[in-house]
Amino acid sequence: MLLRHTTAFEIDRKALTINPAKTCQPIGAMYAALGIHGCLPHSHGSQGCCSYHRSALSRHFREPIMAGTSSFSEGSSVFGGSANLVSAIDTMFTVYNPEVIAVHTTCLSETIGDDLVQIVSKANEDGLIPAGKQVIYCNTPSYVGTHVTGYSNQVAAMVKFFSTATPKKRNVINLVAGWMEPSDMGEIKRLASVMEARTIMFPDMTGVLDTPLDGHYKMYPDGGTTTADLKLTGDSKFTLGFGPMSTEDACIKLENKCKVKFEMLDIPIGFKATDRFLMSLSRHANLPIPQTLSDERGRLIDLISDSSKYLYGKRVALWGDPDTLVPLAEFLVSLDMKPVYIVSGTPSKYFLEKIPEILKDIPEAKFKCGEMADMFRMHQWIKQEGVDLLIGNTYGKYIARDENTPFVRFGFPIADRPGHNYFAKTGYNGGANLVKQIMDAFLDHIDRSCLEEKVEFQL
Numbered sequence: 001m002l003l004r005h006t007t008a009f010e011i012d013r014k015a016l017t018i019n020p021a022k023t024c025q026p027i028g029a030m031y032a033a034l035g036i037h038g039c040l041p042h043s044h045g046s047q048g049c050c051s052y053h054r055s056a057l058s059r060h061f062r063e064p065i066m067a068g069t070s071s072f073s074e075g076s077s078v079f080g081g082s083a084n085l086v087s088a089i090d091t092m093f094t095v096y097n098p099e100v101i102a103v104h105t106t107c108l109s110e111t112i113g114d115d116l117v118q119i120v121s122k123a124n125e126d127g128l129i130p131a132g133k134q135v136i137y138c139n140t141p142s143y144v145g146t147h148v149t150g151y152s153n154q155v156a157a158m159v160k161f162f163s164t165a166t167p168k169k170r171n172v173i174n175l176v177a178g179w180m181e182p183s184d185m186g187e188i189k190r191l192a193s194v195m196e197a198r199t200i201m202f203p204d205m206t207g208v209l210d211t212p213l214d215g216h217y218k219m220y221p222d223g224g225t226t227t228a229d230l231k232l233t234g235d236s237k238f239t240l241g242f243g244p245m246s247t248e249d250a251c252i253k254l255e256n257k258c259k260v261k262f263e264m265l266d267i268p269i270g271f272k273a274t275d276r277f278l279m280s281l282s283r284h285a286n287l288p289i290p291q292t293l294s295d296e297r298g299r300l301i302d303l304i305s306d307s308s309k310y311l312y313g314k315r316v317a318l319w320g321d322p323d324t325l326v327p328l329a330e331f332l333v334s335l336d337m338k339p340v341y342i343v344s345g346t347p348s349k350y351f352l353e354k355i356p357e358i359l360k361d362i363p364e365a366k367f368k369c370g371e372m373a374d375m376f377r378m379h380q381w382i383k384q385e386g387v388d389l390l391i392g393n394t395y396g397k398y399i400a401r402d403e404n405t406p407f408v409r410f411g412f413p414i415a416d417r418p419g420h421n422y423f424a425k426t427g428y429n430g431g432a433n434l435v436k437q438i439m440d441a442f443l444d445h446i447d448r449s450c451l452e453e454k455v456e457f458q459l
């Protein structure tokens, strides 16, 4: 395997990224769009881009991902794809009847300079957007930004096109979901409902990318935030945003447009981030935290205590998105583990502010974000001094195999294991899922690799 030739010797690269810890902007925009009920995402570019975006999401969620494409030909690649998009809007509303079409651009359409404002206005003037339906759009050139930026841009577009302030304010808290699994969103909603808080989550992929197999195909599954709820977000009393990289832009736009104030939270991975979420919700919704949630927390603490002798001092390498890496690193440190190497391909002020603080008692830790923070570099760090555990997406499996290191799959994409979208990592129960996964990885590794005479029935 090629990675076996990775050496410990680092050179300062400026123009080459190897095994990047990120993917392309429109994938994030497409994923976010699927969190609107009845939405058909549309990729304004070549068929190849759209196929890639759809297949990346399908491989991860193991669900069909429906999306339109402007199908650029040689002509549109040179002269622009305005006519293609206008025609696509007409065809999609006529044939597939979505509530919303969410357009995002691609490298090609951005390089040509296609103007989505003008193109969608033309479709509107030509009467191609039926009454009550909506075309929203955002710019997602993939030569800048990453899938996280694309997600953020599409979530901000939801505010721009839908959120409306009326004089009638409602006792509702907006929950702006950062990039996480549908199960993670479901767990956040469950925690809020246990507290009896009235909330609107957007985007909301529950019931969209985790649907039951019942023999009936639905082009538009039952889940997703409705356009009616998206409009009502402007009348809510407060907004909680989960993960600054993917939601802060939307929260700022909502405050500017509708005067709904917000608080930016970490995605609630681990008990500390979950505590902060519940206390914030309690404060802003003026509701107590019920005993059932304290009990869930207590069970997580009990599991951590039972596992502590295996977790203490273990060196971990992580890769993924800033919004999940920050609370994950915090959780690992609270488990007495040592996240010694952390990389994210997404440049992030949030990452650079929070990670040094979280790792302040681990002087040997190395971390990097941005274009040059690739997994090849992380592998070189591992070659210099090994780790006990890897946590990240499927692209790390080659490193795990070459280094014979336990590996917990986490983040996007996970292309080689099904089911991850059903088991939350958020909240106290999600924290317990994560600790169990980590423990299983460690103990399976010990059982497989220890000397025969050392195999123990009880560990």
Ligand code: SF4
Pocket (backbone or CB within 6 Å): 024, 025, 026, 045, 048, 049, 052, 053, 105, 106, 107, 108, 142, 143
């Ligand atoms: S050309 Fe750009 S938008 Fe298309 S798949 Fe590649 S990186 Fe993504």
